Amino acid sequence: MSDKKIISLLPAATEIVCALGLEHQLVGRSHECDYPESVQHLPVCSSARFEPGSSSLEIDNMVKASLTEALSIYTVNKNRIAELKPDVVITQAQCEVCAVSLSDVESALRNLLDKEANVISLNPNTLQDIFNEIALISKALGVPEKGEALLEDLQERITLIQHKLKFVEARPKVACIEWLNPLMIAGNWTPELVEIAGGIPVLAQNGKHSPYIKPEELLAANPEVIIVAACGFSVERTLQEVNLLFEIPGWQDLEAVKNNRFYIADGNHYFNRSGPRIVDTVEMLAEIIQPKQFIFGYEGNSWLKFSL
Numbered sequence: 456m457s458d459k460k461i462i463s464l465l466p467a468a469t470e471i472v473c474a475l476g477l478e479h480q481l482v483g484r485s486h487e488c489d490y491p492e493s494v495q496h497l498p499v500c501s502s503a504r505f506e507p508g509s510s511s512l513e514i515d516n517m518v519k520a521s522l523t524e525a526l527s528i529y530t531v532n533k534n535r536i537a538e539l540k541p542d543v544v545i546t547q548a549q550c551e552v553c554a555v556s557l558s559d560v561e562s563a564l565r566n567l568l569d570k571e572a573n574v575i576s577l578n579p580n581t582l583q584d585i586f587n588e589i590a591l592i593s594k595a596l597g598v599p600e601k602g603e604a605l606l607e608d609l610q611e612r613i614t615l616i617q618h619k620l621k622f623v624e625a626r627p628k629v630a631c632i633e634w635l636n637p638l639m640i641a642g643n644w645t646p647e648l649v650e651i652a653g654g655i656p657v658l659a660q661n662g663k664h665s666p667y668i669k670p671e672e673l674l675a676a677n678p679e680v681i682i683v684a685a686c687g688f689s690v691e692r693t694l695q696e697v698n699l700l701f702e703i704p705g706w707q708d709l710e711a712v713k714n715n716r717f718y719i720a721d722g723n724h725y726f727n728r729s730g731p732r733i734v735d736t737v738e739m740l741a742e743i744i745q746p747k748q749f750i751f752g753y754e755g756n757s758w759l760k761f762s763l
Contacts, residue, residue, distance in 0.1 A: 457637045457639060459542040459596060464501055464531070467585075468545040468577060468731035471495055471592050474731045487687075488504035489698060491733075498539060502533050511636040511685070511696055521616070543595065547577045579729045580662045582644045582651075586610075589731070609734045616741050619748055620653045629654035630711075633665045633686050633722065635699050638673065641684060643663050644733065645726060649755045651739035654680060662688035670703045674757060680744055681711040682758075690759060693719050697761065718743050720758035 463469040469488040472481060478493065483500045536544075575595055579585045586606055593602020629649045633641035642665035646656035657676040658668055665686075683700070685693045697719060700706060711717050720726060720743075725736040726763035739758055743750040754760075 460540065461543045461596070462500055462536060462539060462541040463488060464544065464546045464722070465577060467668070467728045468547075468575075468728035469590065470728070470732060472545070472596070473591075474605055475593055475596065476595055477598065480596075482541060483535065493759065498535055500535050500539070501649065502530050511634060511699070515634065515637060519714070527621055541572050543573045543575065545575045545577065545592065564680055576727070580643050580664075582647050582733065584637060585729045585733055586760050588729075605731065607728065609731060613737060616653075616737060620741075622744065623653060623748065626655050627716075628657050628676065629680040629682065630657050630673060630676060630678035631738075632681065632683045632700075633657070633727070635685060635693075635696050636684070637667050638670060639665050639667050641726060644729070647728075648733070648737050649739055649744070651737050652743075653745040654740070657697055666681065670705075673703070674705045674709065677710050679710045679714065680716045680718070681709070682718045682720055682740075682743060684720040684726035686727045687723050688721075689723050690719050690721050690757070693722070715762055716761070717761050719757055719761050725757060729762060 457482045460482045461472060461477070461575065463472055463481060464485040466485065466488045469481065469484055470490055472478065473491055481494060481497055484494055484497045484500045485622045486499050486503060487501075488494055488497075494523070507656070548561075573595065575592060577588045577591075579588055579728055589606055590599070590602045593599050593605070601691050630647050631641040632648065633645075640658040642659040642661075644661070645665075646661040649656040650661075657678050658672060658737045659666060675695050683693055683697060685696075706712060720739060725732055725739060735753070735757075737750040738749070739753045742753055743758060
């Protein structure tokens with residue numbers, strides 16, 4: 456069977472394709488696909504409408520305005536896709552904000568290619584959904600055995616954490632903040648990851664979209680651990696706006712703040728990216744939530760403890 460030419464318009468999908476050993480079949484990527492670094496030479500097939508460097512509030516306002524006006528916040532480069540002649544295009548239907556959506560791709564491909572391309576649309580809401588979609592992609596690309604091997608490895612790493620925490624009773628309340636302004640708590644798969652890592656998630660439900668919350672709700676929940684993993688933001692980018700939290704009346708009275716258990720993590724590459732490195736995220740959470748039990752080596756690069 457000849458290699459299929461693949462365009463990935465979702466960073467997580469790009470990572471899945473590469474983890475399956477099929478990086479050589481990628482012919483195009485989205486503007487956000489940046490891992491592994493070796494994919495960055497690929498032609499870019501999408502772009503964002505909002506200005507780089509915009510604040511959290513500005514981005515939120517632009518996204519809401521775009522969706523209200525039934526516009527996409529991303530554009531697809533139709534000409535480039537036509538030139539690349541893909542056999543497979545991978546995108547997502549989970550979040551209009553996170554990446555190029557299924558409707559964008561379908562619109563771009565309509566009457567564009569001289570052959571039928573297989574459009575794979577991902578829509579994960581839970582950890583099991585992520586695993587199911589790794590299996591889906593591996594089968595669609597003709598390497599189901601590689602998908603099974605990858606999933607077995609990922610599951611073994613999770614099982615190791617669960618086994619070590621089996622008799623640990625102290626499980627702190629954990630709030631994972633996904634957006635700073637307005638305030639949003641990480642939902643979807645994140646509550647389950649927190650539970651696996653030895654914490655009790657607050658203010659969000661597993662499998663449900665991330666909710667906006669009022670600062671008063673955070674104060675009422677009074678988490679013992681707070682982790683800021685802003686969607687699409689690196690640790691350095693989050694540090695530029697983290698002071699917004701310190702301005703919340705009563706912030707200093709939170710248990711997490713009083714006990715110096717406030718952390719900033721890479722939300723772009725880990726927490727919000729539904730690919731194989733979601734298990735890296737579980738390991739990061741285990742280091743943060745249960746530091747006496749785990750040291751995986753992510754601290755200082757992928758997350759840090761923030762002290763005022």
